[in-house]
Amino acid sequence: MKAVRIYQYGGPEVLRYEGDVPAPVIGADTVLIKSVATSVNPIDWKIRSGARQKDFPLELPAILGRDISGEVIAVGSEVRGFKPGDRVIALARATYADIVAVPGSLVTHLPDGVDQIDAAAIPLVSLTGDQLVREATKVVAGQTILVSGALGSVGRAAVHTAMKLGAKVIVGVRARQLGEAESLGASSAVALDDEDALARLEAVDGVADTVGGEIAAKLLRKVRAGGRFGYVSMLPEDAAGEAAVEVSRVFTRPDPSKLREFADDVRDGSFALPISRHMPLRDAAAAHELLERGGGGKIVLTM
Numbered sequence: 001m002k003a004v005r006i007y008q009y010g011g012p013e014v015l016r017y018e019g020d021v022p023a024p025v026i027g028a029d030t031v032l033i034k035s036v037a038t039s040v041n042p043i044d045w046k047i048r049s050g051a052r053q054k055d056f057p058l059e060l061p062a063i064l065g066r067d068i069s070g071e072v073i074a075v076g077s078e079v080r081g082f083k084p085g086d087r088v089i090a091l092a093r094a095t096y097a098d099i100v101a102v103p104g105s106l107v108t109h110l111p112d113g114v115d116q117i118d119a120a121a122i123p124l125v126s127l128t129g130d131q132l133v134r135e136a137t138k139v140v141a142g143q144t145i146l147v148s149g150a151l152g153s154v155g156r157a158a159v160h161t162a163m164k165l166g167a168k169v170i171v172g173v174r175a176r177q178l179g180e181a182e183s184l185g186a187s188s189a190v191a192l193d194d195e196d197a198l199a200r201l202e203a204v205d206g207v208a209d210t211v212g213g214e215i216a217a218k219l220l221r222k223v224r225a226g227g228r229f230g231y232v233s234m235l236p237e238d239a240a241g242e243a244a245v246e247v248s249r250v251f252t253r254p255d256p257s258k259l260r261e262f263a264d265d266v267r268d269g270s271f272a273l274p275i276s277r278h279m280p281l282r283d284a285a286a287a288h289e290l291l292e293r294g295g296g297g298k299i300v301l302t303m
Contacts, residue, residue, distance in 0.1 A: 002303070003097035004284040005061040009050030012288040017281065021063075024094075024101035028076040031104045033088060035070040037120035037278075038095040040287045040299040048288065065095030068102065069110065069120040070303075079104035087116060089263060091123040091254045096284060098303040108256035113267040121153070121273045121298040126262040128232060128252040129157025129210075133165070136230025136248040137206045141166030146201075148172035148192060148219060149210035150184060153273055153298055154232060157262070158208045159184050160271050170204065172211075172219070198222075206230070220245060278302055 003021040006014045026032045044064045046052045072086040082088065087110040092102040110119050132154070133139045133147075145162050149155040150171035162169045163185065173181045175191035182189070191197045192215050203224040209216045212233025220229050225244035232250055265271035276297030279287050287299045 001097055001099040002281065003063050003094075004065075004281060005063050005096075006048055006058075007061045009048065009053065011049070012045070012285040012292070014048065015064075015285040015288060017284065021097065023099045026074050026076055026101055028078040029104055030076045030101045031072055031079055031082050031088070031107050032074040033068060033070040033090070033100050033102060033107075034073045035068050035095065035098050035100055035303050037069050037117045037300050037302045038065045038281075039067045039121045039124075040284070040291050040301060041066060041124050042291065043124075045288045045292050063094035063096050065097070066091055066093065067120050067123045068092050068095040068100050069116055069122075070100070073099075076104065082107060082109075089119050089123060089259065090256065091127055091252070091259065096281065096301065098281070106254045106256055108260040108263070111260070111263055111267050114263055117278065117300060117302055118273075118275055119263065119266070120300050121275055122262055122266065123259055124252060125153035125273065125298070126157040126271075127255055127259060128250060129154045129159075129208075130161045130258055130262070131252055131255075132208045132210070132230050132232060132250045133158050133161040136250040137208045137228050138230075138246075138248075139165050139167050139206060139208070142168075143205035144168045144170065144187075145206045145208060146170040146172055146190070146204045146219065146222070147186075147208045147210070148215060150186070150189075151177055151180060152210055155210045156184065156271075156273060158210065159186060160262075160265070162208065170201075172215075192219075203227075209233070220247070273298055275300055 001023040069089045090107045145167045147158045169186040171186040171189045172192045206228040207219045209231040223245045228246045274297040
């Protein structure tokens with residue numbers, strides 16, 4: 001099969017496109033998927049560089065990637081509900097490849113009406129945003145919640161979930177993004193790079209943070225006593241000292257039923273993930289360079 005592997009930690013140049021990688025062997029509880037596309041996530045380059053080696057150790061050579069959209073080509077003897085030809089998506093492992101074996105319990109059908117290539121952008125960021133709001137920030141109806149980095153992919157998913165839960169949502173973005181932020185349909189927006197705007201921000205019931213760093217530390221101080229602060233990225237060492245606020249980090253786990261719900265919302269037009277570009281799998285190194293440089297939208301790798 002065709003795949004992108006790394007043989008050592010390092011920069012984007014360690015990503016090696018190969019056309020003769022052994023295909024995964026199907027197990028009794030797995031679904032073998034012919035991939036149409038995967039996508040690139042920040043965790044990919046952090047693992048590749050070795051920055052997250054402690055949290056996500058690799059057995060080299062390794063295939064990176066978490067998202068897959070494709071077509072079932074075979075199912076294990078214990079798998080029910082899937083058959084060859086089904087369009088599916090999943091949050092999986094080793095998805096920088098054109099054939100991926102995924103536990104059947106992690107796979108969900110892709111609804112008609114959703115572009116199969118663009119669907120590869122959905123799994124990791126959507127589930128991360130959803131779990132950030134539901135499980136780390138523990139949002140309930142009627143609360144006032146601030147989502148930082150709201151125009152990022154995880155931020156958009158977090159805003160979507162918080163609004164579905166009935167929260168009053170304040171979106172935190174850069175000052176130059178305030179106009180664009182109106183498209184999210186939130187109650188209001190605040191410029192996180194405007195000190196005066198932050199000073200005027202009243203206390204909130206919770207923050208779902210996707211930014212990290214010093215911005216996260218400032219927002220933590222805006223959570224009322226007894227409120228909750230959920231986050232994805234690392235916090236400054238001195239940021240967790242707000243004893244009156246519950247601080248929780250999200251570690252994304254697969255949830256195929258919730259993933260299907262996001263796919264349905266994409267189909268229905270109530271949720272969207274901007275995709276900045278499509279690139280062939282062989283250009284994964286260039287995609288990593290672009291991602292590390294920063295910019296809007298997801299990068300989808302096509303097979």
